Amino acid sequence: MKLIVSRSIISGQICAPPSKSHTHRAFLLAALSKGKSIISSPLLGEDTCATLDAVKELGAKVSIDGNRIIIIGGDLHVPISGTQINCKNSGTSIRMLAGIASRLNGSTRFTGDSSLCSRPMRPLLDALSELGADVLSDNGCAPFTIFGPVEGGSVHIRGDVSSQFISALLISAPLGIADTTIHLTTPLTSKPYVDMTISAMKKHGISVETTADGYLVRSGQTYQQADILVGGDYSSAAFLFAAGVLTGDITVSGLDLNDPQGDQAILSILETFGADVSRKGSMITIKKAPMTSANINLADVPDLFPIIAVLASQANGTSRLYGAAHLRFKESDRIMSTVQFLRAMGADILEMDDGCIVTGPAELSGVNVTTYGDHRIMMAATIAGLLAKGKTIIDDPGCCGVSYPDFIRDMQKLGANLREE
Numbered sequence: 001m002k003l004i005v006s007r008s009i010i011s012g013q014i015c016a017p018p019s020k021s022h023t024h025r026a027f028l029l030a031a032l033s034k035g036k037s038i039i040s041s042p043l044l045g046e047d048t049c050a051t052l053d054a055v056k057e058l059g060a061k062v063s064i065d066g067n068r069i070i071i072i073g074g075d076l077h078v079p080i081s082g083t084q085i086n087c088k089n090s091g092t093s094i095r096m097l098a099g100i101a102s103r104l105n106g107s108t109r110f111t112g113d114s115s116l117c118s119r120p121m122r123p124l125l126d127a128l129s130e131l132g133a134d135v136l137s138d139n140g141c142a143p144f145t146i147f148g149p150v151e152g153g154s155v156h157i158r159g160d161v162s163s164q165f166i167s168a169l170l171i172s173a174p175l176g177i178a179d180t181t182i183h184l185t186t187p188l189t190s191k192p193y194v195d196m197t198i199s200a201m202k203k204h205g206i207s208v209e210t211t212a213d214g215y216l217v218r219s220g221q222t223y224q225q226a227d228i229l230v231g232g233d234y235s236s237a238a239f240l241f242a243a244g245v246l247t248g249d250i251t252v253s254g255l256d257l258n259d260p261q262g263d264q265a266i267l268s269i270l271e272t273f274g275a276d277v278s279r280k281g282s283m284i285t286i287k288k289a290p291m292t293s294a295n296i297n298l299a300d301v302p303d304l305f306p307i308i309a310v311l312a313s314q315a316n317g318t319s320r321l322y323g324a325a326h327l328r329f330k331e332s333d334r335i336m337s338t339v340q341f342l343r344a345m346g347a348d349i350l351e352m353d354d355g356c357i358v359t360g361p362a363e364l365s366g367v368n369v370t371t372y373g374d375h376r377i378m379m380a381a382t383i384a385g386l387l388a389k390g391k392t393i394i395d396d397p398g399c400c401g402v403s404y405p406d407f408i409r410d411m412q413k414l415g416a417n418l419r420e421e
Helices: 020-032 046-057 091-101 122-131 163-175 191-203 234-247 262-273 302-313 325-329 334-345 375-385 397-402 407-413
Strands: 003-006 010-015 035-040 061-065 068-073 084-086 106-111 134-137 144-148 153-157 180-184 209-211 214-217 248-253 276-280 283-287 295-297 317-322 348-352 355-360 392-394 417-420
Touching (some): 010 407, 020 234, 046 061, 046 068, 046 084, 046 397, 084 091, 091 163, 122 144, 234 248, 234 375, 302 334
Parallel strands (some): 010 248, 084 106, 295 317
Antiparallel strands (some): 003 417, 061 068, 209 214, 248 283, 276 283, 317 355, 348 355
């Protein structure tokens, strides 16, 4: 199945999909909490369903009631003998669950698809070993096995590889019988995702203290039941916003301006480019407007890189996107794959170690796009295809199911000329 994208004019109103990041955390923390937690309006995509399946394997009781997931947790244990936790393509799942597994009595084996099994885990596995877990891994990637339980203690870890490593250590820390102190040996990138984790933990009764070089989680704390309403996802809404500023006008509802999601920065980034952005309650309207170039530091919001690069290709002047070297270790090498499809479409774009330099505006032409199974490349290329002469053919449209299963349908509702064949 391929997706055929043709030049389109977009308009209308759409509701943002639920937040993938919030959903992962809601499922994990509910599983760790004694009693019944109700998660309303979660994202049921491929990644979050991997997390949900995993917490079942670890002993949480899960049921579905319409648009709600009910989780009874608080008594997790290692899987039954011979059972692997298959996290499929979800880096968030495997990293955060590895932290939890280190606090359980016994062994837990993790695996995933070929892409996930190539993504780096070594810094987290080394940190869990420093805390006292036994870890079996051939190359610092999945598959691996973790033997617990870890009691607590002091641990050192880089902060510039993946914020998910830090979130994994934080989420698992209250399960120990001793305090856990996390020392960051390099500056923390993607800090808003760690802030999101700490905010979610607070809703379940857990306090995290900030130290001079990291975090302290005191022992004796217990996760408490909490009912969670999952808000809209700014990461996914970014593609809708870009469609609006490039091809028409769009109103996106269901977004909380007080949400701690780092990717809410998409709004200020759009305004830096000169986009017309208006906010009214939970509704954000983006209208087509001429854009000027900008220099954007994406260290804290790396997931926005592909769609910001598309926007930069249509801005007048030279834009520099930087600070996101850790994008090399996502579902694809996201810097390479973004530069590849935009250059093929006719953009003036230069790949850098930590981002790219783009000179616009460029007249784009349709090409065959290789997504490398990366949902954000698929969606960014689709938005670029709305501007392009001729047809843009995208090789794996189904990969958007990881984070935004209704992306194609929602774009069609807004008037996008998309068809699968």
